[in-house]
Amino acid sequence: MDAELLRKVALFEGLTQGQLAKVAQLGHTRDYPAGAFLFREGETGQEMFVIAQGKVRISKSVPGIGEEALAILEPGQYFGEMAVIEDSPRSADAIAHVSCSVWAMERSKLDQLMFTDKDLAYVLLWTFVRTLSERLRETNDKIKAFFAISRF
Secondary structure (H helix, E strand, C coil): CCHHHHHCCHHHCCCCHHHHHHHHCCEEEEEECCCCEEECCCCECCEEEEEEECCEEEEEEECCCEEEEEEEECCCCEECCHHHHCCCECCCEEEECCCEEEEEEEHHHHHHHHHHCHHHHHHHHHHHHHHHHHHHHHHHHHHHHHHHHHCC
């Protein structure tokens, strides 16, 4: 992915031009048709994604109800970052909402870059923390709304 395009992604906003160039070399582009799974809940994850074109739906399968969409992400947004932070199964499905092109970055490559560039690591890790905190807050709000509705 082009370093200038990466600058527009919130995760990479605080990086220098040189750091952006290093990050741009880590990934590769993949295309998915509408309805295709980028990954499924429970799978082992080793990469994160940035949407270049199209839309990706993040959802969970709820027993007795079906698919519950948690978010529909658009170009410039990123997802799957938990896989580059910890060794845990994917927490949700990622599905091409419409045909899409994503930039995939492997955990091992990002780990190596963060090991050699501590300033880059500092910026990325704090952005990850803020992102995860924001998403946890949104999930809590959805749970509150669900319980409020279920009382009726």
